[in-house]
Structure formats: C-alpha cells, structure tokens
Amino acid sequence: GDSVTQTEGLVTLTEGLPVMLNCTYQSTYSPFLFWYVQHLNEAPKLLLKSFTDNKRPEHQGFHATLHKSSSSFHLQKSSAQLSDSALYYCALTSGGNYKPTFGKGTSLVVHP
Amino acid sequence: GGIITQTPKFLIGQEGQKLTLKCQQNFNHDTMYWYRQDSGKGLRLIYYSITENDLQKGDLSEGYDASREKKSSFSLTVTSAQKNEMAVFLCASTRTGGQDTQYFGPGTRLLVL
Numbered sequence A: 001g002d003s004v005t006q007t008e009g010l011v012t013l014t015e016g017l018p019v020m021l022n023c024t025y026q027s028t029y030s031p032f033l034f035w036y037v038q039h040l041n042e043a044p045k046l047l048l049k050s051f052t053d054n055k056r057p058e059h060q061g062f063h064a065t066l067h068k069s070s071s072s073f074h075l076q077k078s079s080a081q082l083s084d085s086a087l088y089y090c091a092l093t094s095g096g097n098y099k100p101t102f103g104k105g106t107s108l109v110v111h112p
Numbered sequence B: 001g002g003i004i005t006q007t008p009k010f011l012i013g014q015e016g017q018k019l020t021l022k023c024q025q026n027f028n029h030d031t032m033y034w035y036r037q038d039s040g041k042g043l044r045l046i047y048y049s050i051t052e053n054d055l056q057k058g059d060l061s062e063g064y065d066a067s068r069e070k071k072s073s074f075s076l077t078v079t080s081a082q083k084n085e086m087a088v089f090l091c092a093s094t095r096t097g098g099q100d101t102q103y104f105g106p107g108t109r110l111l112v113l
Helices: none
Strands: A003-006 A009-014 A019-021 A023-026 A031-038 A045-049 A062-064 A075-077 A086-094 A106-111 B004-007 B010-013 B019-025 B031-038 B042-049 B064-070 B073-078 B086-094 B108-112
Touching: A003 A086, A009 A019, A019 A106, A023 A031, A023 A086, A031 A062, A045 A062, A086 B042, B004 B086, B010 B019, B019 B031, B019 B086, B019 B108, B031 B064, B031 B073, B042 B064, B042 B073, B073 B086
Parallel strands: A009 A106, B010 B108
Antiparallel strands: A003 A023, A019 A075, A031 A045, A031 A086, A062 A075, A086 A106, B004 B019, B019 B073, B031 B042, B031 B086, B064 B073, B086 B108
16 A cells, blocks of 8 residues: 655754755555645645656745655755744655545754 | 635544534535544544545544535544544545645544543
8 A cells, every 4th residue: 555654753953954854655556746734723735746747846945856766755945944834744645546645744843 | 716614623522422523615626535633643534535425434434434415515423532532633625636635624623521
C-alpha cells in the first residue's frame, strides 16, 4: 500500500534561514503529491501540489520538486518568515485512487 | 468558491454515548472525507464517500459509522465514546478525487468525560 514519511515532530528555525521539510513516499502506482499547511486554530489548506508535467510548483515562496527516482517531494523555502510557523502535512494519492495517504505532519516554529 | 461547515464546533460526551458529527459543503463536490487528527499522529482517514450513498472505509473506521445522506452532506457517528478521548475531527471534500485538492472544514473538537 501507499505510505508517506515526513520529518518527524518539531522543526525550529530562526527567521531568515532556509526551510526544508522532508517528505518521502512509497506508492504502487504513479503518485500525485501534495503539501497542506495548517496554522493554529485553522483548517488545513493546500500549499502546493505536484504537476503531471514535472513542473516545479511554487506558492508563497515555497517550492517542492517531485523526484520519482528517490521517491521524494521535499518542501523548501529560501528564507523563513515568522508567519510560516504552522503544521505541514505531505500527502499522496496514486493510480486515480480516491483514498489519500497523509504523513504524520511536521510542526515548524520560526522565531526571531 | 465554497465553504465546508462542521457542526458542532465542540462536543462533550459521556463514556459509551453515541455521538454524531455533521458536515456540509457547497462546492458541489462529489467526494467527501472524515479524518481524525491527533497530535503526533497526523490525519487518519476514517471514512470517505465517492458519491451520494457511497461509503468506503478508511484506516480507522472501527468504532465509527458514516452516512452520506445527499451530495452536500456527510455525517460521522462515534458509536461508543471512549473515556478521556480527546480529538479533532476534520471533514474534507474534493471535486472528484486523485489529483484534486482537498478542502477542509474547521473541525469538531471532541472531549469525552
């Protein structure tokens, strides 16, 4: 079956430093990857998702590249902002499957 | 645009009680989901529904029932609340599935005394 593994637990960064949150996956069929972000007391919402044509998705300064050779979809940003503090989920669907698989989430805290 | 509404926002129950959570969406989406969110365990899928009157079990369906009464609504029932249980239940919907973005509701926070 499908599985998603994320950087576990808590990542703490100083404002201005680069962000990288890891996501690796296992999938039987061709995967489609997502990053969702959940700010405190809010609902999760889409941050970005992989394209079928291998373009690199970008949003709010974040980007991620789907590497099928290493089964990864790491989330990156060149310079962390205080407002990036949130819970980040990597998720996967595959083979037209309606059932998504989520990672356990990574909590990012950015401090001054 | 659209919105997902979950009721109630907070639910306090007693051990052994049957509790029902409701979700409504006005996106006109076909597929709806129920997740349980626990700290450190991520989002775990309880039930999902591809279309009206369809039900599919997720990874955490034991102890829960679900009902897709119509396209816009999806209910979840905790069949027997467990003492000291505390979790957030999130409802989501997508246009169809697969590559489509999931849109989440604000959640129902459950506490069982």
